[in-house]
Amino acid sequence: MKTKHPKGLPYLFFTEMWERFGYYLILGIFVLYMIDSEKGGLAFDDKNADDIFGTFIALTYLTPFLGGFLADRVLGYIKAIYIGGFLMGLGYIGVGLFKELPLFYGSLALIIIGNGFFKPSISTLLGNLYNEEPYKANKDAGYNIFYMGINIGAFVCNIIAAFMRNKYGWGPAFMTAGVGMFVGLLVFTIGRQHILQANILKPVQEGDTKISDVLLKVFLPAIIFGLIGWFIPDNVFGSDSTDAFIFACVPVIYFYVMLYVKANAEDKKPIGALLAIFAVSLMFWAVFKQNGTALTRWANYYTDRTVPAPLEKPLEAIYLVDKKDYQDKEVSVYDDQYQVKKDKDGNALKEQGKDIYFRNISDLDRKSMGGNQPSEVNLYNTELFQSINPGWVILLTPIVVAFFMMLRRKGKEPSTPSKIVLGLFISALSCLVMVGAVYAGQNGLVKVSALWLVAAYGVITVGELCLSPMGLSLVSKLSPPRLTALMMGGFFLSTSIGNKLSGVLASFWYDYDNKANFFIVNFGLLLLATLLGLSILKRLNKIMKEKGVN
Template sequence: MATSNNKHPKGLPYLFFTEMWERFGYYLILGIFVLYMIDPVDTGGLAFNDKNADDIFGTFIALTYLTPFLGGFLADRLLGYINAIYIGGALMGLGYIGLGVFTDIPMFYTSMGLIILGNGFFKPSISTLLGNLYEEEPYKQNKDAGYNIFYMGINIGAFACNIIAAFMRNKFGWGEAFITAGVGMFLGLIIFSIGRKYILKANIMKPVQEGDTKISDVLVKVFLPAIIAGVIGWVIPGNVFGSDSTDAFIFACLPVVYFYVMLYVKANAEDKRPIGALLAIFAVSLMFWAVFKQNGTALTRWANYYTDRSVPAAAEKPLEAIYLVEAQDYKSKEVSVYNDQYVAQKDEDGNPLKEVGKDIYFRNELPEKKAVMEANPEQSVYLYNTELFQSVNPFWVIVLTPVVVGFFMFLRRRGKEPTTPAKIVLGLFISALSCLVMVGAVYAGENGAFKVSALWLIAAYGVITIGELCLSPMGLSLVSKLSPPRITALMMGGFFLSTSIGNKLSGVLASFWYDYENKANFFIVNFGLLLLATLLGLSILKRLNKVMREKGVN
């Protein structure tokens, strides 16, 4: 990653590696989070039921992207971005380690809380620092490329973490895997400290101007009402949106959404149009995240139960030596009881029911493989860890980022590069196509009657990754380009708020998995949501492009 050719600032590599290690920790726990929660107590898990695990997962990833609203505001006005990164990184590191050290439920939720708060300070601040580094010449014109490079760093961490998680889980256990995430976070802070001298110039706290929102107003008029609304959502009788936690989250979001709407309503003439454009992008982006973030729930379930995870014979011994595989055999033994939807059955106390039979993996094995195993029941069958499939998306990001960046640079040289909003709309449409790949996978496996090749999942991740590369880093770049300078981190918080709501919706959508007898319909619904988002994006694209021209950016 060269920075001496005047294309990119010297601080980029340090932010790149800081974010890489921070995301290493974050995505490590996401890859194993649901698996850990539904794993039986006797093998180290929490023995939560599947729907509850999906709900907790969706709420957790939603809250990690809701807190940047407040963290970004405090970084803008009080802490500065560098201090916010240190505070946020330390809280996340302690939270990751807490998940590994403590096994009781109260400390489980306390550790999650530390991660949620830490991400609120860290995430908007490092993205704002990166944008500030590109504010001066000759770097300005390369801001989109800089965010793409930064985004690749995120995904290098996300790729490596699942391989390490599988190793730590297989060799040591769940706790050691979570502690590894904390070590990664603190490594990131060390790298940030080494490069601090190149980043200091970007730590520009914006001067307060007349009409600016006060910190006290945010705390009293937004944060406190959000807490009260969340409590109301939790305690009201019944469930409005499916569960107490979902009700609490949606209710808590209402004062925050209202704040951003009023930010637009009260903005001066110069700021109103760019703020409005960003709010429109936030609205369509949340539908992308509602589908994309099912990689930790619905697609993890697909990988676990519906995908052929058997290791080729030639790779069995090398992989076993580094503990990246699970071994099963076809003998009858005491195993957990599962229903037709692959949900582990538990008694009234939450303990898993047991029976003598085959491991659940073999229930829908291909006939030709089942015949071989029936003839050799003592022979071990080696399986890839389910969490390793979480590395497929970041792998595609690493491979495809140079291709996507190169393609847009090729178009730029010919004067045909799409605007940043146009790239986002294109990303929504391409992402929708990935859902159709999974519809094909369902039909290939006769709706779960037989396992399908892992290539279906790999292909679906490849398609949605192209959409992601058009949308996610472009969203960060757009916030940096259009935000009024004094509220850049606050608007970064708004971008992450849309991500937060989308993340929560992903958990809600994933919880409906069991309601679809034909799993193809589940993915068709996701396709419809992204197609709707694409059409909404197209309907406002002309207006967004006009705002971009008014701001003198592309």
């Protein structure tokens, strides 16, 4: 560690681990909380919950654009991390405390703004630590290790969330996320002395973008465009919030395009290469972030979650009731594919007093659970399935790092852009696993084994490890020094748009009678992204060689 990696790495590792603990704890139970109508949730319909989820995660990755810019030019990265972490901690606690919608949305806003300062700054600090010898050659490995820290937090948080909401309720579960964030800031403070040398404010150069220009020429137009999207008659992209977000992104995207157009000859190629990577990466995030929507729904309704008999302490207990009870028009508000039905006025109805988990269990399973007589059945919490992906990351990261180091020793290590394109293709294969799951469950007629989700997450995790940490590494390698955090913001902008699209795609779930077609569409999107990546790969590798990096 002393010769290969800087001393600041462990502190950034654990700071990010605790920050992601809080963030992914929120994401793991967010949709479940919004659709819950019996245990103190918000009782939103499924489609509205998907839309809010997509908007929330999109905005958390949009604000790094401005946060990264301010960290680059004004605040410095360390101060930005403290500001961002404090705001996020308050926001997490606020979500747990307040059910009144204005305060609930205000708490989400604190998380969104705080993430804008925190996320690009900690990634930039890590890259700066690896800019000096003897660490420079290990930057990809450093980002992989850092990424494993993210996923340790994401793995543990869902177990804690399940315990907290079962024992204490939704509010304390959300507030636990805030505690995690403040622990992360404490770790960062302890290791601050090993990170200070990476907190380098870039000197102002001729032609640099001014803060006033960003506020007046980017964010003001973004607000105006967002309002136009919100109030425009009818919905262009499915909902007012989606229209507002997509419209608001237009001036920001224009800013990055003009950054490329106006760049000097030295900076133009690397900026152009990064913009191309951003474009193909957003398709990955559009599919990957459905783990909080479509795949959570699959786990909730289509996956066998019964706890084996030897486990005496249930994680979640519900009751099996006679199947005919679901035929009563007052409680049967879901069809066979769990689509929310609407009343004569078009208003979405909610499940009242019955858990629909048992609609698609086999007769054999029903008999083993007590037939048609009410009996207690113990289930794994749905949010525990959110830990499968980070669990795979923890297991696979050392293998992936070792594999690429072995190829490096043989002189055959792929370039960073090549790893990203490979990641897109592998991720596409995970969608085919879910197609298999649909056919195994006869399109929702019976529940399927949880191993289908385990397998799908395993495949997409390999793709994720080739793409996500490599994207961060590529930004650090190719960005002009004075624009590093700004370009980190651009990477997170592409993630943001992808995240929003994930909510849009998930909202079409009920439009597919055959759920296999839903996953085939996702496969097609990732395959298209792979082909686009291959079409520009030769040029990207050439730019990497010109910059003297791999």
